[in-house]
Amino acid sequence: MSSEDVEYKAFLRRRRSIRRYTQEQITNAELSDLMEIASLAASAMNEQAWYFAVIQNEEIIQAMGELSGLDNPYYGAPTLIAAFARQDAIASVIDTTLAVSNMMNTAVADGLGTCFIYCTKDLFNDPRHAELRSTCGVPDGYECIGSIVVGHPAEEVEEPQDRNQDIYSIIR
Numbered sequence: 801m802s803s804e805d806v807e808y809k810a811f812l813r814r815r816r817s818i819r820r821y822t823q824e825q826i827t828n829a830e831l832s833d834l835m836e837i838a839s840l841a842a843s844a845m846n847e848q849a850w851y852f853a854v855i856q857n858e859e860i861i862q863a864m865g866e867l868s869g870l871d872n873p874y875y876g877a878p879t880l881i882a883a884f885a886r887q888d889a890i891a892s893v894i895d896t897t898l899a900v901s902n903m904m905n906t907a908v909a910d911g912l913g914t915c916f917i918y919c920t921k922d923l924f925n926d927p928r929h930a931e932l933r934s935t936c937g938v939p940d941g942y943e944c945i946g947s948i949v950v951g952h953p954a955e956e957v958e959e960p961q962d963r964n965q966d967i968y969s970i971i972r
């Protein structure tokens with residue numbers, strides 16, 4: 801096993817949902833890194849049927865939180881990445897989920913924290929919030945599947961103790 805291999809698994813083991821962030825914004829280089837690795841994800845027939853709206857405007861994130869009706873759903877993170885799947889593609893929800901997963905794991909390698917935030921889906925897919933879609937430059941024909949927040953962690957999260965390992969059968 802190569803040392804790169806060992807390191808990669810260590811990143812995957814370290815990824816946890818982070819729900820407290822510092823105010824420090826992620827750099828453009830870090831953002832490019834997330835997007836580049838996202839673009840390498842597997843996709844059905846290589847359709848790459850995803851689109852991302854990267855929201856770094858504090859007022860917009862705040863307004864979205866209020867629209868959701870939830871208490872602080874974005875945890876004060878400086879970056880919110882909403883993920884969209886192209887509706888006429890073969891398996892775009894899966895494509896987009898894999899791309900988001902790549903982003904989440906890359907964030908760990910870059911020393912950043914993330915958390916998947918589901919409620920964003922309801923905001924972007926609600927025709928009453930069409931203005932939000934246009935403000936964020938979302939192309940027609942894409943549905944939101946959720947979002948992630950990204951930033952510098954302001955909390956340490958312990959290793960998971962609650963993972964079910966009884967998740968497979970082997971057929972030989």
Ligand SMILES: Cc1cc2nc3c(=O)[nH]c(=O)nc-3n(C[C@H](O)[C@H](O)[C@H](O)COP(=O)(O)O)c2cc1C
Nearest residue numbers: 815816817818819873915916917918919946957960
């Ligand atoms: C599809 C999906 C939706 C999620 N939605 C939310 C959410 O809206 N808010 C939140 O705080 N965490 C959300 N999470 C994070 C999960 O709660 C978290 O991944 C799970 O408890 C396991 O913890 P870990 O990520 O720290 O390993 C979501 C995760 C997934 C995969």
